[in-house]
Amino acid sequence: HSNRVMWFQDFFPPNMCPINAKANTFYGIMFDAGSTGTRIHIYTFVQKSPENLPELEGEIFESVKPGLSAYADQPEKGAETVKKLLDMAIDAVPPHLWKKTPVVLKATAGLRLLSEEKAQALLLEVKEVFEESPFLVPEDSVGIMDGSHEGILAWITVNFLTGQLSGQNQQTVGTLDLGGASTQITFLPRFEETLKETPGDFLTSFEMFNSTYKLYTHSYLGFGLKAARLATLGALNMEVVDGQMFRSSCLPKQLEAEWHFGGVKYRYGGNKEGETGFKPCYLEVLKVVKGKLHQPDEIRGSSFYAFSYYYDRAADTNLIDYEQGGVLEVRDFERKAKEVCDNMERYNSASPFLCMDLAYITALLKEGFGFRDHTLLQLTKKVNNIETSWTLGATFHLLQSLGLTY
Ligand SMILES: Nc1ccn([C@@H]2O[C@H](COP(=O)(O)OP(=O)(O)O)[C@@H](O)[C@H]2O)c(=O)n1
Ligand SMILES: [Ca+2]
Structure with missing residues (x-):
């Protein structure tokens, strides 16, 4: 019943890291074109030796408001906001690595809700900005992301950052994302019963770190x-x-x-x-x-990671500390x-x-x-100083698909 995605099976295999024996730094640039703002994430990875897995070393993050969809009738002005953010990457990435550093923009619910024509006009202008930049522009470098990927990629980010995807004793956590226009719920079902009761299009399988995960995920458009x-x-x-x-x-x-x-x-x-x-x-x-909304019984008792507007409104009302969560x-x-x-x-x-x-x-x-x-x-807004956003999961996918993980 479920969609089978095999993105990550090769991402960190121990033996496929040829050539470069010395410390090797590489970068990935991911734009999050959300309904309320546009954000750039510049990730730095280090591969210390061919035998070791690449490690995420850090992230540079910046955001602007409003989001691209606010420029529905001025696509060039919208793309200009992307260019300003991309200029940060020019400073952050050493020139000799520009050509090897991929840049991608994924739009979420804001553009999903625009007419096809207006959304495409915006994306076309952004693509031009990318092509004029010195970075690596893969095919499909700008586009609207599928809602189910949004949930899965955020789940991967959180569980990667909290160490649940490596080693033994994996205790994965579910994720809740409340955006401006859509909301996502994602978790790894533990009970056979949940899989039986869930509509097929809420389940997605993929392989990663030598494990197969079958996730429950759904994006509700219009419920942000x-x-x-x-x-x-x-x-x-x-x-x-x-x-x-x-x-x-x-x-x-x-x-x-x-x-x-x-x-x-x-x-x-x-x-x-x-x-x-x-x-x-x-x-x-x-x-x-x-x-x-679909109500999976299993989640009633378990705890979840929640971010975006859950975080912002809790912080606004002093339910949590704005910095600490x-x-x-x-x-x-x-x-x-x-x-x-x-x-x-x-x-x-x-x-x-x-x-x-x-x-x-x-x-x-x-x-x-x-x-x-x-x-x-x-x-949480950050784990180990990295934003809890789908963008990290998307960058893993990107680097792996380009074979840039050596
Ligand atoms: N890196 C990010 C991205 C979004 N957000 C929050 O996510 C909420 C807005 O979601 P969004 O603009 O991405 O909207 P959608 O396109 O996801 O519906 C706001 O509360 C933002 O502050 C965040 O806290 N950190
Ligand atoms: Ca979002």
């Missing part, structure tokens, strides 16, 4: 945090009439404002006369998730949602969407995926 705001307001996938107002009990009563997302302008506000607060708000966000229970999000939604005047200085966002995260975790109140979430 910002898309969920529009869905809660009843404005997602609507032909928005100019000046039309969308109201919600999750917003401060007196609020009236405008918001641009995916090239469209929305007007939104609070329930001037009607109800506000956690109870009515939770009912609103519940409508967005209830019955829309931390461990939370699902019910901590609910407690904080109640606190914020029932005291919106007090939280008015932060984003007016704080209540809605926390209520949505709570509903997504509990009613969407079916997590328990006590399920543990490990919130």
